[in-house]
Amino acid sequence: MLDYKLLAALAAVVDQAGFERGARQLGLTQSAVSQRIKLLEARLGQPVLMRSPRLAPTPLGQRLLNHVQQVRLLEHDLLDEVPALGSGDEPRLRLAINADSLATWWPEAVGRFSDRHRVLFELVVEDQEVALKRMRDGEVAGCICDSPRPVQGARSHALGSMRYRALASPAFIARYFPNGMTAAALKRAPALVFGPDDRLQHRFLAMYGVEPPFPYHLCPSSQGFVGLALAGLGWGMVPERQAARELGDGSLQEIDPSGHLADGRLVDLSPQRVVDIPLYWHHWRQGGQVLDALTDHLLSLSDSWLVPPDATPGG
Amino acid sequence: MLDYKLLAALAAVVDQAGFERGARQLGLTQSAVSQRIKLLEARLGQPVLMRSPRLAPTPLGQRLLNHVQQVRLLEHDLLDEVPALGSGDEPRLRLAINADSLATWWPEAVGRFSDRHRVLFELVVEDQEVALKRMRDGEVAGCICDSPRPVQGARSHALGSMRYRALASPAFIARYFPNGMTAAALKRAPALVFGPDDRLQHRFLAMYGVEPPFPYHLCPSSQGFVGLALAGLGWGMVPERQAARELGDGSLQEIDPSGHLADGRLVDLSPQRVVDIPLYWHHWRQGGQVLDALTDHLLSLSDSWLVPPDATPGG
Numbered sequence: 001m002l003d004y005k006l007l008a009a010l011a012a013v014v015d016q017a018g019f020e021r022g023a024r025q026l027g028l029t030q031s032a033v034s035q036r037i038k039l040l041e042a043r044l045g046q047p048v049l050m051r052s053p054r055l056a057p058t059p060l061g062q063r064l065l066n067h068v069q070q071v072r073l074l075e076h077d078l079l080d081e082v083p084a085l086g087s088g089d090e091p092r093l094r095l096a097i098n099a100d101s102l103a104t105w106w107p108e109a110v111g112r113f114s115d116r117h118r119v120l121f122e123l124v125v126e127d128q129e130v131a132l133k134r135m136r137d138g139e140v141a142g143c144i145c146d147s148p149r150p151v152q153g154a155r156s157h158a159l160g161s162m163r164y165r166a167l168a169s170p171a172f173i174a175r176y177f178p179n180g181m182t183a184a185a186l187k188r189a190p191a192l193v194f195g196p197d198d199r200l201q202h203r204f205l206a207m208y209g210v211e212p213p214f215p216y217h218l219c220p221s222s223q224g225f226v227g228l229a230l231a232g233l234g235w236g237m238v239p240e241r242q243a244a245r246e247l248g249d250g251s252l253q254e255i256d257p258s259g260h261l262a263d264g265r266l267v268d269l270s271p272q273r274v275v276d277i278p279l280y281w282h283h284w285r286q287g288g289q290v291l292d293a294l295t296d297h298l299l300s301l302s303d304s305w306l307v308p309p310d311a312t313p314g315g
Numbered sequence: 316m317l318d319y320k321l322l323a324a325l326a327a328v329v330d331q332a333g334f335e336r337g338a339r340q341l342g343l344t345q346s347a348v349s350q351r352i353k354l355l356e357a358r359l360g361q362p363v364l365m366r367s368p369r370l371a372p373t374p375l376g377q378r379l380l381n382h383v384q385q386v387r388l389l390e391h392d393l394l395d396e397v398p399a400l401g402s403g404d405e406p407r408l409r410l411a412i413n414a415d416s417l418a419t420w421w422p423e424a425v426g427r428f429s430d431r432h433r434v435l436f437e438l439v440v441e442d443q444e445v446a447l448k449r450m451r452d453g454e455v456a457g458c459i460c461d462s463p464r465p466v467q468g469a470r471s472h473a474l475g476s477m478r479y480r481a482l483a484s485p486a487f488i489a490r491y492f493p494n495g496m497t498a499a500a501l502k503r504a505p506a507l508v509f510g511p512d513d514r515l516q517h518r519f520l521a522m523y524g525v526e527p528p529f530p531y532h533l534c535p536s537s538q539g540f541v542g543l544a545l546a547g548l549g550w551g552m553v554p555e556r557q558a559a560r561e562l563g564d565g566s567l568q569e570i571d572p573s574g575h576l577a578d579g580r581l582v583d584l585s586p587q588r589v590v591d592i593p594l595y596w597h598h599w600r601q602g603g604q605v606l607d608a609l610t611d612h613l614l615s616l617s618d619s620w621l622v623p624p625d626a627t628p629g630g
Contacts, residue, residue, distance in 0.1 A: 107539060216435065
């Protein structure tokens with residue numbers, strides 16, 4: 001077997017972002033923790049930690065941390081069956097979630113789950129390519145992304161689609177669309193774009209025959225994105241659920257056919273034109289019972305949060 | 316002078332995250348854009364773009380892009396004075412903003428600013444160390460972070476403080492704090508932590524004499540963070556303004572002394588114990604008039620969004 005004392009030292013230092021705090025977590029001296037990590041590196045003949053520009057695991061270190069996480073998940077299953085072994089540690093489940101899911105339905109989903117299962121989540125926000133790479137490298141035990149194809153050793157399941165609507169403030173619309181949604185006006189009106197991989201605005205513009213370039217602000221924060229729309233800086237594709245919650249109307253039905261969201265602070269530019277992005281849950285095949293239970297939970301309830309694949313706009 | 320045709324090709328490819336889209340933005344063929352970038356790399360004797368794992372500028376490429384951005388800001392000033400030169404390009408202002416500012420007061424602040432100044436924002440979300448490094452490397456023209464010390468060639472100004480309160484759902488409080496806020500209960504109740512550099516929860520726990528380790532979920536999304544608190548997964552330090560907006564009460568005064576936020580879905584664990592984080596605006600000294608105007612705007616209005624340094628809790 002591997003020497004888990006050494007691996008636990010590595011995990012504590014990374015988890016606590018420092019040798020001193022990592023040592024405190026383990027109830028050891030800083031020098032004891034340093035010794036363990038040096039010994040681990042000497043055995044491997046390679047560094048597991050980069051010290052600068054900031055403390056971070058090397059790719060090898062990351063691979064080891066992931067192994068530690070897997071072992072802890074398996075220990076969690078064992079403890080359910082043999083409580084007397086109890087170490088008091090709760091397992092950590094490391095998952096990559098796309099930003100819009102994390103800003104909308106994910107908290108409610110795992111809220112219900114954690115009522116029944118003791119587990120601590122370690123979430124990372126990634127777009128899909130990076131999320132799948134992290135799955136492949138074994139750095140996360142599961143991910144939500146818009147690609148159906150599982151990586152080796154994993155499974156994927158369709159959850160339904162996230163529906164996006166083009167929203168802007170009334171003042172923005174009065175300024176940039178005085179004569180309605182023409183291609184010429186869309187070519188001039190600043191859009192909001194989440195990041196370089198965000199093509200949602202491009203897809204909406206294509207429905208009006210508008211091609212890049214077009215002016216846009218870049219804002220890689222879900223809440224900042226809606227904030228900039230509310231402040232009248234641009235129009236952007238916002239998850240229907242996020243808009244409903246942000247505006248406090250609590251119900252998607254209140255996005256009425258005239259395109260006014262309940263409180264009128266944001267208006268749907270084109271209520272009949274939505275963009276649906278299908279989402280998939282990917283997870284390790286051998287991830288232990290907590291991961292299996294989370295999979296069952298997400299599949300049984302995803303209809304409450306996402307649009308089934310065959311739904312039509314307004315349906 | 317540098318050959319700006321080559322630099323513009325680099326900027327377009329990075330901006331559009333692809334050679335084909337970059338070429339379309341410039342109205343050129345893909346092969347013409349490739350040729351320009353090859354020529355640039357041949358002259359420099361070093362690559363400016365990494366092609367894998369994904370298209371991204373090298374550090375040298377990033378330095379050049381930043382120079383292009385500076386030149387564009389200066390052109391923007393020139394155009395104000397000599398409109399006949401007009402190229403139709405709007406300047407991009409690249410800034411690093413801490414996640415909680417972007418989720419709270421920043422959109423409203425720049426909304427008012429952009430009513431008067433035509434500028435497109437390119438925001439990056441960074442914690443303070445990385446933000447200052449990006450300032451030093453010239454990758455961003457300004458940043459908001461909690462360190463007062465400017466990097467070389469930049470200035471910094473105090474804006475005021477962001478006030479954080481420890482919030483949790485009533486169900487969470489009933490489950491983990493049936494006998495009130497004891498150190499023993501705080502040691503067991505899962506916290507929410509934004510990322511490895513987020514020490515807010517540690518600071519709050521220290522007021523109760525609680526030292527790490529303590530159980531926590533990691534969630535690097537401002538909206539997801541509040542979502543997990545609402546869903547009852549943990550307690551966490553939430554910006555006062557974000558809590559007020561998220562819960563739709565619109566007014567900080569409604570966080571009443573009993574600790575119940577207006578609609579009761581989140582409760583302040585300890586209304587008299589807040590954590591204030593001072594924020595500073597850093598900007599290049601020679602950043603052009605748009606940057607100067609933004610600086611004046613932020614300084615004149617920051618009182619509306621942040622707590623002045625000498626304010627006391629409840630004041």
